[in-house]
Amino acid sequence: MDYRRLIPNMCTSSNLVFGMCSILSTYNHNFIWGSIFILLALVADGLDGRTARFFGVASEMGKEMDSLCDLGSFGIAPAFLAWAFVLHNHGILGIVVAIFFAICGMWRLARFNVNASVVHGYFMGLAIPAGGNIVAMTTLLFVQLGIDPMTFGIAYPIVMAFVGWLMVSHVHYPNFKGDGAEPIYLLSKVVALVMFLAILWLGHASLLAALAVAIFSTYAVLGIVNSLLASFAKKG
Structure with missing residues (x-):
């Protein structure tokens, strides 16, 4: 058995394991663990690629x-969580939004795989x-x-529908790899910082959850503002 391949594959599988745990927790109306398991899936998702590159075993199969696994953990599981938590109260609209979010996640992943050799220096869509x-x-x-x-x-x-749309949009998100392909404007940083601090202040009673919301939400807004500024700069 090649243990160099086993470790990255275990990380990848853990991603889906946590996604399934989220769905099962949500089904039992345990929304706290339904949410935490999705965050844990993110940790596993971050480890699989790094371990594969570290051991030199990155492959198309792994990708x-x-x-x-990403579709299950970050597309289907959050959609089901949102529906069970609140969207079911909105009738048909809630069902449509939950399905729309999952479909956008699928579309985002497919487009990323197809454009992996074309798009460099930034992420197209959230x-x-x-x-x-x-x-x-x-x-x-x-x-x-x-x-x-x-x-x-x-x-x-x-x-939630807007977040789904962001995933399939052409909004450019910096990859923070230092390649300089997608400059981050000062105004974008200021807007992100103000939003980050505002979320922390409003949610200070649950600081860790507020911190997580602030990180992901400000990143989403950073891409929007930065793309708008880049568009204005090109026109100017």
Whole structure:
């Protein structure tokens, strides 16, 4: 047995294991663990590629496994979590938004795999792990703060659908690899910082959950603002 391949494959499999644990927890109306397991899936997802490159065993098979696991953990699991938590109260709209989010996740992964050799220096569209964790960590924060999302009316399904759209959009997100292919403007950093601090202040009663929400949400907004500024700069 080649243990060099076993370790990355175990990390990849752990991603899906945590995704399934999230779905089962959500089914039992344990929304806290339903959310935490999606975050743990992100940790496993980050380890598989790094371990594969470290041992020199990266392969096309591993990439396909990773994408399939990502769809389960960051597309289907968050959609089911959101539906069980609040979207079921919105009837047909809630069902449509949950399905739309999962489909956008699938589309995002397929496009990423096809464009992997073409798109360099940035991510086209919000990465599905970030999108899934925006849903999961927001759910965790709401539960821990005792906030009922229904008090916001249809804002929740609208925002969730928007996050789904971000995944398949052409918004450029910096990959933070230092290759300079996607410059980050100062205004983008300021907006992100203000939003980050605002979320921490509003959710300080559950600081760890608020921190997670702040990280993923500000990254989503950073890409939007930065892409708009880049577009204006090109026109100017």
